[in-house]
Amino acid sequence: MKRLNGSGETTEKTAYKCQKCRDSGYYEIEKDGYTYSRECECGKIQRDRLAGRLRFATIPKEFEGQTVDNFQTDCYSTSQSRxxxxxxxxxxxxxxxxFQEIKETGKGFYFHSGVKGSGKTRLAVSIANDIITRYMVGAKFATTIQILDQIKSTWGENSRERNAGEPVNEHRLIDDIISVPVLVIDDIGVEKPKDWINERFYNILNGRMIEKRITIFTSNYRIGELQLDDRIVNRIEKMALPIEFPAESIRSAIARKENSDLLDRLLGK
Ligand SMILES: Nc1ncnc2c1ncn2[C@@H]1O[C@H](COP(=O)(O)OP(=O)(O)OP(=O)(O)O)[C@@H](O)[C@H]1O
Ligand SMILES: [Mg+2]
Ligand SMILES: [Zn+2]
Known part of the structure; x- marks a missing residue:
């Protein structure tokens, strides 16, 4: 979209998220009479590469557009929860x-509460949303079950069909998961402890820890209660700041409100 700026010249400033490469992922530099193309630091190319290979969503539909600012704190019923x-x-x-400084430390969050529906996923996704829009950093969202399913889908002879097009091998998939700049791992702890799961989680989390990638976990368990290998639990402790969530279900509160609205409507109130 072209528009006039204050001094009367046309500008396309508002049309691009990245002015430097105009969202193409590359910009040109002139050196010694030659023009070279450089990959832009905004990470567009890396994001596209990952978007193509990892099946996980950037942000689940239910949480699109949710931000930290519109995370509510007055919807919890007790003052302690609030x-x-x-x-x-x-x-x-x-x-x-x-974020710009913190990301160098590689530290994320670990949101936990024994009660389901308390807002953990909501806030984790909102952080990812805000980071994407504000800093244009690539972020992905996956439940632990989705990660394990995608890993399993690389096994066996027909993995090529199941991953449409390019055959995806497990090593590359795990490398891709390691390289996502910000990853929300939702619901860690629901998976049944098995050796192969421990091994894959270890590889993913150890890789992300070494590369100082940001991981935001949500869980119904405290870190110490996770039924995963100690070496995984130790890494999670190193990678994330644990935050306790209210022991209260906003999901149930929303459901009750919806049902009472529906009842009112049906009764013509
Ligand atoms: N503080 C909040 N403000 C607005 N909506 C909220 C808030 N907390 C939760 N919700 C809504 O309530 C529902 C459940 O929240 P969410 O999925 O984040 O819970 P959870 O703690 O991750 O639950 P689970 O343990 O089952 O994974 C979602 O629809 C979410 O949008
Ligand atoms: Mg959740
Ligand atoms: Zn750019």
């Missing part, structure tokens, strides 16, 4: 503000 939610939101906001 305080926990406020603290989690405050930390998330500060994390995004200071």
């Amino acid at each position: 305080e926990l939610a406020k603290l989690a939101k405050h930390l998330a906001k500060q994390y995004i503000e200071q």
Whole structure:
């Protein structure tokens, strides 16, 4: 979209997320009379590469457009829950503000609560959303089950069919998962502990830890309660700041509200 700026010249500034490469992923430099093409630091090329190979969503449909700012803290019923939610939101906001410096440390979050539906996934995804829009960093979302399913789908002779087109081998898939700059691993702890699962998680998390990639975990278990290998648990401790979520289900509260609205409507109130 072309428009006039203050001094009267046309500008295409608002049309691109990255002005440097105009969202093409490459920009040109002139040197010694030659023109060279360079991969842009905004990471467009890397994002496209990953988008093509990893089946996981960038952001699940249910949470599209959700931001940390519109994460509510007054919907919890007890003051203790509201305080926990406020603290989690405050930390998330500060994390995004200071993301450029924090990302060098490789530290993410570990959101946990024994109660389901308390907002863990909602806030984790909101952080990813905000980081994508504000810093244009590539982010992905996957439940542990999706990660394990995609790994399993690379096994066996017909993996080529199941991954449409390019055959995906397990090593490359794991390398891809390691290289996602920001990864939300949702619901860690639901998987049944098995040797092959421990081994894959170890490879993924160890790789991400060494490369200082940001991982945000959600779980119904505290880190110490996870039924995974100690060496995995140790790595999670190193990679993420544990944050307790309220022991209260907003999912149930929303369901109750929806049902009562529906009832009112049906009764013509
Ligand atoms: N603080 C909040 N503000 C707005 N909506 C919320 C909030 N917390 C939860 N919700 C909504 O409630 C539903 C459940 O939240 P969410 O999926 O984040 O829970 P969870 O803690 O990840 O649950 P589970 O343990 O089952 O994975 C979602 O639809 C979410 O959008
Ligand atoms: Mg969840
Ligand atoms: Zn760019």
